[in-house]
Structures are given as structure tokens and as C-alpha cells.
Amino acid sequence: MEEGFIVKALSGYYYVENNKGDIYQCRGRGLFRKQNISPLVGDYVQFEQHDHNEGYIYDILPRKNLLVRPPVANVDQAFIISAVTQPAFSSVLLDRFLVLMEFHGINPIIVFNKVDLLVEHEKDEWKEIQQCYTSIGYDTFFVSAKTKEGISSFMTRLKNKLSIVAGQSGVGKTALLNALDPSLELKTGEISNHLGRGRHTTRHVELIHLGDGLIVDTPGFSSLEFDGMEEQMLDTCFPEMRTRKDECKFRGCSHRKEPKCAVKMAYENGEISPFRYEHYIAFYEEIKKQRRY
Ligand SMILES: Nc1nc2c(ncn2[C@@H]2O[C@H](COP(=O)(O)OP(=O)(O)OP(=O)(O)O)[C@@H](O)[C@H]2O)c(=O)[nH]1
Ligand SMILES: [Mg+2]
Ligand SMILES: [Zn+2]
Structure with missing residues (x-):
């Protein structure tokens, strides 16, 4: 054997x-x-x-963990790729990926791709977005698969790990892997329609040797549902809430309407970004609704 x-x-x-x-x-x-x-x-x-x-x-x-869609076991970390444009950046989608990875015990790393398409006056806005995520404790990278700007710094993060790349279709997941190792010659797709949506060029799941580690290119994510989650555990998937929830007055506080809620106080003081708090509330309602069936 x-x-x-x-x-x-x-x-x-x-x-x-x-x-x-x-x-x-x-x-x-x-x-x-x-x-x-x-x-x-x-x-x-x-x-x-x-x-x-x-x-x-x-x-x-x-198994240490498993993802169902895409089907992969023993994942150490996820590079969550967004494009700064084409397709347009969606913080709610990024937060959804972050929550799903936190739920599965997979360390997320945030990557903003296609910086070559950024124009000068947009750069400050992106610094702010980055600042928001780094203050939560997430590592963030700005890269371009096209010009290779910034990619060497995240190559070193692959060592001895099983990583996945996750993100919406068309953000450049496959293009980034090709940029890191041109000999891979993986197939990438043109953004095929005027809505700026990709068309899932990557189809099957395969581990690739890259930078002394292994990485899985995923075909977008076919499902971003909060399967198997309960609304009570959602706050543990938001690091900035996880570290504050023990200071709430009530055990099992949902951080919505309860008095003396440390999370809501931090949100009101500007210590928790408004959009992150709003996404928490939206995801909470969504999970609660799905659990009724
Ligand atoms: N300008 C620019 N275009 C890029 C960059 N990275 C990728 N692209 C383009 O974006 C399109 C989509 O890239 P892919 O690598 O196929 O995207 P994907 O995330 O793998 O998409 P799926 O496999 O469908 O999930 C292609 O036309 C790439 O050439 C970049 O850094 N800059
Ligand atoms: Mg792809
Ligand atoms: Zn609370």
C-alpha cells in the first residue's frame, strides 16, 4: 500500500x-x-x-476541511480574487467569499487584480478599500496578471500550502496563475459579453504545482450559498465582530437590536466599516430565511 x-x-x-x-x-x-x-x-x-x-x-x-462546490479537500488558504474593474468590484461579493472561507476554516488572502486598468484618480479610493480590509487583519495584494506588477510578492505565500483561487468569473484567476508560471499555459477567456461577465473558461478541478506549493484554479464558484451555516455563527466569520462579541451584554447577541451591543457600538464609533456591518445584517437575514425551509 x-x-x-x-x-x-x-x-x-x-x-x-x-x-x-x-x-x-x-x-x-x-x-x-x-x-x-x-x-x-x-x-x-x-x-x-x-x-x-x-x-x-x-x-x-x-480531512482537515472540505469544500463542496468546487469539490476540494484539505484547503489551507484561499486567494480571493477581485478585479478592480471588468467586472466591476463588488464588496458584497468579496465579503460573501470571506465569510464562506472563514466558515470552512480556510485562511483568506485578498487579491485585487487588473490594477493596470486603474486610472490615477481612482487610486485613493482603492487605498481606502484596502485599508478597511487590512485593519480587519486580512492580507491584501494589488496585482496585474497583464503587467505582472505585484505578483512576485504573493508567490512566496504558496510554499507548502494547498491553496485555491476563488472569485467571480472573468476576474483573472487563471490569468494570474499563468503570470506566475507561464509554462502552465492554462486557458483563459475573453470577457464575452457587454455585461462584463465572464463565461467560466475553467471547468474541471485540478491541483497544480506552483511556487513550492499546490494550487487549485476554480471555475468561479458555482454556489455561493451559505449552506450548512446558522445565523448564530455568522459573527464568528467576521473577524472584527469575533473579537468584540464577548463584550456584548447578552450572550448570543445577534448585534442587531440588543442593547449594550459591543459590535453595534463599534459600528457607531466608526471602528467597524458601515458596509461590513450592513453585509452582516443582510447575510444574517438571508441565512435565517434559508433555514426556514
Ligand atoms: N487588463 C487586464 N486584463 C486581465 C488581467 N487579468 C486577466 N485579464 C483578462 O481578463 C479575462 C478573464 O481572465 P481569466 O483568467 O480567464 O478569468 P477567470 O477568473 O479565470 O475566469 P473563469 O475561469 O471564467 O472563472 C481575460 O481576457 C484576461 O486576459 C489583468 O491583470 N489586466
Ligand atoms: Mg479561469
Ligand atoms: Zn452584540
Whole structure:
């Protein structure tokens, strides 16, 4: 029996890489299907080699975490990519990604791409947006996949980690990976329609060796629903609320209408950004509604 990890899943086959870098095309054993277990990209597995480069997966080692859409296990960190323009930046979408990553225990890193398209007078506004996220404690990078500005600084963050790139279609996730390693030659798409939306050029999930680490290019995210979340845990997915909630007068404070709420006080003092607080309220209502069904 050998150990390895799944780098690709395609048409019922799992591609398992061992510690020598050899790849075996494997089937999962029948028991998995009976038990409704599906091996995922990122899984550490025990497998047995049969013919030359073929084998069977016998066991899946315990997972640190798993994402359903895209299906990846054992993710350490997520580069959440937004474009400064084309498609237009949406702070509510960024906050949604941040909450989802926090919920799954995945460390988020914020990347603003396409800075080559920024005009001079927009730069101050972006400094403010950046300042807001860095004050919460998030690392932020400004980069351009086109000019390669800023990309070397985040290359070093890949070492010994399993990373994913997440973000709306068309923000340049794949283009960034190509910029970091041109030999990857991954396919990128033109922004195909006048709404500025992309069209999901990236389709299947695959681990790529990059900068002494592994990274998964994802095809946008097919689902950004708050599946499996409860509104009571939402404040733990906002770091600036997580650190204040114990000072609220009431245990289980929802930070909406309760008196002596430390979160609402921080919002009123300007210590918590208004838009972050508003997104919290909107997500809270959304989760509450979805839980009724
Ligand atoms: N000007 C400029 N264009 C960029 C930059 N990065 C990406 N693009 C362009 O944006 C478009 C979309 O890039 P992709 O890398 O395919 O976007 P994606 O995020 O991978 O999109 P999906 O795979 O559909 O989720 C392409 O036309 C890229 O050439 C950049 O830094 N500057
Ligand atoms: Mg892509
Ligand atoms: Zn409160």
C-alpha cells in the first residue's frame, strides 16, 4: 500500500500522486460508492498499484476541511480574487467569499487584480478599500496578471500550502496563475459579453504545482450559498465582530437590536466599516430565511 494525494478527478478516475511525483490513474474501491463516500481532489489516500500506472484507492485519510462546490479537500488558504474593474468590484461579493472561507476554516488572502486598468484618480479610493480590509487583519495584494506588477510578492505565500483561487468569473484567476508560471499555459477567456461577465473558461478541478506549493484554479464558484451555516455563527466569520462579541451584554447577541451591543457600538464609533456591518445584517437575514425551509 502506498500513500499519495489526489491531484485530479475526471470521469470516474482519480489521479493520485505519490511522494516521488509519480501519478497513478486510480479507481475508488466499490465500498466507497456503497458508503456514499467520494474521494476528492486534495484528499490524502492509501492506494495500491496494479498495472504500470494504474491502481485502486483503498482508504481516504481524515480531512482537515472540505469544500463542496468546487469539490476540494484539505484547503489551507484561499486567494480571493477581485478585479478592480471588468467586472466591476463588488464588496458584497468579496465579503460573501470571506465569510464562506472563514466558515470552512480556510485562511483568506485578498487579491485585487487588473490594477493596470486603474486610472490615477481612482487610486485613493482603492487605498481606502484596502485599508478597511487590512485593519480587519486580512492580507491584501494589488496585482496585474497583464503587467505582472505585484505578483512576485504573493508567490512566496504558496510554499507548502494547498491553496485555491476563488472569485467571480472573468476576474483573472487563471490569468494570474499563468503570470506566475507561464509554462502552465492554462486557458483563459475573453470577457464575452457587454455585461462584463465572464463565461467560466475553467471547468474541471485540478491541483497544480506552483511556487513550492499546490494550487487549485476554480471555475468561479458555482454556489455561493451559505449552506450548512446558522445565523448564530455568522459573527464568528467576521473577524472584527469575533473579537468584540464577548463584550456584548447578552450572550448570543445577534448585534442587531440588543442593547449594550459591543459590535453595534463599534459600528457607531466608526471602528467597524458601515458596509461590513450592513453585509452582516443582510447575510444574517438571508441565512435565517434559508433555514426556514
Ligand atoms: N487588463 C487586464 N486584463 C486581465 C488581467 N487579468 C486577466 N485579464 C483578462 O481578463 C479575462 C478573464 O481572465 P481569466 O483568467 O480567464 O478569468 P477567470 O477568473 O479565470 O475566469 P473563469 O475561469 O471564467 O472563472 C481575460 O481576457 C484576461 O486576459 C489583468 O491583470 N489586466
Ligand atoms: Mg479561469
Ligand atoms: Zn452584540
